Amino acid sequence: MQIVQYPHPTLRHVSKPLKRVDKELHAIVRHMFDLMYAAKGVGLAANQVDLPYRLFIINLESDPAAPEKEMVFLNPVLVSRKGTAEAEEGCLSLPGLYADVKRPERVTLNAFDLAGQEITLELDGLFARAVQHEIDHLDGILFIDRLSPTVEMSVKDALVDFELQFAGQRERGELPDDEAVAKRLAELEKLRT
Numbered sequence: 001m002q003i004v005q006y007p008h009p010t011l012r013h014v015s016k017p018l019k020r021v022d023k024e025l026h027a028i029v030r031h032m033f034d035l036m037y038a039a040k041g042v043g044l045a046a047n048q049v050d051l052p053y054r055l056f057i058i059n060l061e062s063d064p065a066a067p068e069k070e071m072v073f074l075n076p077v078l079v080s081r082k083g084t085a086e087a088e089e090g091c092l093s094l095p096g097l098y099a100d101v102k103r104p105e106r107v108t109l110n111a112f113d114l115a116g117q118e119i120t121l122e123l124d125g126l127f128a129r130a131v132q133h134e135i136d137h138l139d140g141i142l143f144i145d146r147l148s149p150t151v152e153m154s155v156k157d158a159l160v161d162f163e164l165q166f167a168g169q170r171e172r173g174e175l176p177d178d179e180a181v182a183k184r185l186a187e188l189e190k191l192r193t
């Protein structure tokens with residue numbers, strides 16, 4: 001398992017709700033935390049590790065020594081959004097790229113944890129922003145889709161670089177083609193959604 005980068009097709013996949021939590025999913029979540037810490041991120045969605053599940057993890061301190069800050073959200077839904085706030089965001093699937101994104105300032109999140117407990121949280125600040133960024137991933141949306149036209153222009157060259165790098169990896173046979181990716185996602189969906 002590894003973190004996939006833009007423009008990998010799984011980042012555009014709309015994930016389906018999980019119906020089944022098994023031992024292997026627990027192991028997947030553990031591996032996701034390890035990858036997130038290694039990349040110094042605060043959140044990671046299943047799409048970013050090439051999995052088609054409505055699941056994301058958060059540790060706002062990005063600190064493996066603070067496991068009590070680890071949170072896992074399954075089948076998350078935003079039940080309310082209030083206000084507007086603008087702040088800089090980055091993404092482990094677009095390493096090195098940062099840009100200002102406008103989002104609702106406060107949100108109410110409804111989700112389940114790995115033990116099947118329902119969670120409802122009223123969030124603001126970085127937590128609210130991270131949760132919205134991760135839920136976007138599950139809907140196949142990236143933060144670069146939410147930029148103002150001016151900011152969008154300023155990141156254009158960087159995006160082209162990512163696209164060229166991805167095309168190169170495909171040409172060298174280092175990455176599967178779209179058809180193979182879609183087939184694998186469909187099989188994984190059958191297993192747990």
Ligand code: ZN
Nearest residue numbers: 090091092093
């Ligand atoms: Zn991201």
